[in-house]
Each structure stands twice: as structure tokens, then as C-alpha cells.
Amino acid sequence: MKNKNWIIWVVVAVVIVVIGWFSFGHSSQTSSKTVTVGVVGQTSQDEAIWKEIAKVAKDKYGVTVKLKNFSDYNQPNKALQNGDVDLNAFQHQAFLDAWNKANKGTLVSIGKTFITPIHLYSKKVTDVKDLPDGATIAVPxxxxxxxxxxxxxxxxxxxxxxxxxxSLATVKDIQDNPKNLKIKEVAAEQTARTLDDVDAAVVNTNYAVAAKLPDSKIIYTEPVNKDSEQWINLIAAKKSDANKEAYKDVVKAYHTSQVKKVIQKEYGNKEIPAWDLKLK
Structure with missing residues (x-):
């Protein structure tokens, strides 16, 4: 009788463990496979790229990628640091370094994405050499x-x-300014809107695309060379989470030929895949 009771209790214990695994362990594992990524100012082009990333992540790694869109550059690092998103993908290394320093942040890069040469736009001149003395130029x-x-x-x-x-120059670091240019500092998302009021503006590509600025208004393009390393965009995580498998899988899903093709289709030469880029 004692042996029979012992066997019954063993069976009951096993059943409890199995139920517990399905109720808690399995659901926890499933929830950990959903990764929320903070992004900024999503364009239709960006949506196409992330749709492909999400497809690869789901099909190949079983990871569900969800996006949380922010309106400006000030929000997604705070959200990541606070745990409101799991990762973010909107900034280059220089921006991340500056934010960490200013906010005592613990965010790190876990993978490169692309580099976007920025442009100087103008509605008043067609060549950078034609900017007049005393011209006003808007910058982020x-x-x-x-x-x-x-x-x-x-x-x-x-x-x-x-x-x-x-690497972090300010207007105070301008040494020679032969044309006596006036530098107008505005929020990055506002630079495109200033073009009717200034002689030229440096506009980040995502905001230029959102504002539908035509290439014909570009009067100078930033060169891409070995000095461009700090301008390569990245996927960021909290340092404590940098080695999470699901997060690494999102990076691997990004670093695929399928995604590279979509980037090139959507942006042409404006956005350059950078995870295997050789800078000279």
C-alpha cells in the first residue's frame, strides 16, 4: 500500500511540473520571442524594410518583431533605457555616445544597419558655390x-x-567662415520646413524623404569614407540585455541579402547597407 501511495504521489508531482511548464515556462518563452523596436518617423520605405526584417525574423528564428514609432530623436533612447521598448533602431554611433554621456545611459550597439549620407538642400541656389555672403544655413x-x-x-x-x-563640433569650433554664413540651429525634424526661409539646410535623409524633398534640391552630399564610422546607424539595446538571443536574432534577420535588396529598392544610393561595408 505504501509503495502504491508513493507511486501516486510521484505521478501527481510530475503532472504538476508539466502543467507548470506549460502554464509559466512555455508562456514566458513565447513572450520572450516578441521584440519591440523603437523607431523614428517611419516612412513607407522604412515600413517596407522592417516588414522584410520581421518576415525573416519570424520565418527563420521564430521571433515576432513589433515596432513603436516615435516622432523625434529625443524619445526612443529614454524608452529603451526605461524598458518601454526592447531595442531601438534610429541613431548612429555618435548620437548614441552623446546621449549616454548626457544621460548617464547604459545603451550599447548590438549591430550595424546602414549609413545615410546627409545632404545640403537649397531652394534658392543650385550649386554650393553660389551661396551668397551672409547666407543662412539651418542645421540640426x-x-x-x-x-x-x-x-x-x-x-x-x-x-x-x-x-x-x-568628433562633436559646435558653432564655437568654426575657425574660418569666409562667407560669414549664419548657422541657424533647429530641431532635426524641422530642418526641411525651414527651406523657404533660409538659403540652405542640412537635412537628415529620413526627414528629407518624409518632406518629399527632390534630389534636384541637393547642392552637396556628405562623402562616405573612413571618417564616416561614427555616422553608421545601429540597433541599440541596454548593456544588460545585449546578449539576449532573441535580440541577436533580430540583428541577424537585418543582416541578410533579402533586407539589403529591399533597402536598395526603396532608397537607391541614399541609404547604404553598412553591416559589411568596407570604408576607405
């Missing part, structure tokens, strides 16, 4: 994108920067 006002815009103006031959400027 966040630290990393403002620096990038100033380096673009430097490469265009419009200004020179102090050698001490480093």
Missing part, C-alpha cells in the same frame, strides 16, 4: 547631428573647424 540642433552638419559644411569648403573640435 542635437549635438551629434549638428557636428555632422558642420563637418559637411567643412567638406563642402564653406568653413574650417578648429583642430580641437574633435
Amino acid at each position: 540642433n542635437d549635438a551629434s547631428n549638428e557636428s555632422r552638419a558642420l563637418f559637411l559644411l567643412k567638406n563642402a569648403g564653406l568653413i574650417t573647424l578648429k583642430t580641437s573640435a574633435g
Whole structure:
């Protein structure tokens, strides 16, 4: 009788463990396979790219990718740091470094995505050399994108920067300004809207696409070379989560030939896949 009771209790214990696994362990495993990614200002082109990423992630790795769209660059890193999203994909390394420094953040890159050469647009002149003395040029006002815009103006031959400027230049680092250009600092998402009121504006590609700025209004394009490493966009995670398998799977889903083809189809040469890019 004792042996029979012992066997019954063993069977009951096994049943409880199995039920517990399905009720808790299995559901936890399933929920961990859903990854929410914060993005900014989604265009139809971006939606097509992420649709392909989500398809690859689901088909190949069993990961469900969901997007949370933000209206500007100030929000998605806060959301990631606070745990409101699992990953984000909207920024380059310079922006991430600046944000971590300013906010004591613990966000890290877990994979490169693309690089988007930024452009100087104008509705008033067709060549950068034709910008008049005293011209007003709008640039993004966040630290990393403002620096990038100033380096673009430097490469265009419009200004020179102090050698001490480093990777985060500000208007105070302008050394020579032979045309006495006036630099107007505005929010990145507003740069395209200023073009009716300024002589030229440095506009990030996603905002240029959203504003439907034609290529005919581009008067200078940022060169892509070995100095461009800091401008490569990335997928970010909290440092404590950087090795999560599902997050790595999202990166692997991004780094595929299928996704590269969609990027090239949607953006042509405006957006360059960078995970295997050789910079010279």
C-alpha cells in the first residue's frame, strides 16, 4: 500500500511540473520571442524594410518583431533605457555616445544597419558655390547631428573647424567662415520646413524623404569614407540585455541579402547597407 501511495504521489508531482511548464515556462518563452523596436518617423520605405526584417525574423528564428514609432530623436533612447521598448533602431554611433554621456545611459550597439549620407538642400541656389555672403544655413540642433552638419559644411569648403573640435563640433569650433554664413540651429525634424526661409539646410535623409524633398534640391552630399564610422546607424539595446538571443536574432534577420535588396529598392544610393561595408 505504501509503495502504491508513493507511486501516486510521484505521478501527481510530475503532472504538476508539466502543467507548470506549460502554464509559466512555455508562456514566458513565447513572450520572450516578441521584440519591440523603437523607431523614428517611419516612412513607407522604412515600413517596407522592417516588414522584410520581421518576415525573416519570424520565418527563420521564430521571433515576432513589433515596432513603436516615435516622432523625434529625443524619445526612443529614454524608452529603451526605461524598458518601454526592447531595442531601438534610429541613431548612429555618435548620437548614441552623446546621449549616454548626457544621460548617464547604459545603451550599447548590438549591430550595424546602414549609413545615410546627409545632404545640403537649397531652394534658392543650385550649386554650393553660389551661396551668397551672409547666407543662412539651418542645421540640426542635437549635438551629434549638428557636428555632422558642420563637418559637411567643412567638406563642402564653406568653413574650417578648429583642430580641437574633435568628433562633436559646435558653432564655437568654426575657425574660418569666409562667407560669414549664419548657422541657424533647429530641431532635426524641422530642418526641411525651414527651406523657404533660409538659403540652405542640412537635412537628415529620413526627414528629407518624409518632406518629399527632390534630389534636384541637393547642392552637396556628405562623402562616405573612413571618417564616416561614427555616422553608421545601429540597433541599440541596454548593456544588460545585449546578449539576449532573441535580440541577436533580430540583428541577424537585418543582416541578410533579402533586407539589403529591399533597402536598395526603396532608397537607391541614399541609404547604404553598412553591416559589411568596407570604408576607405
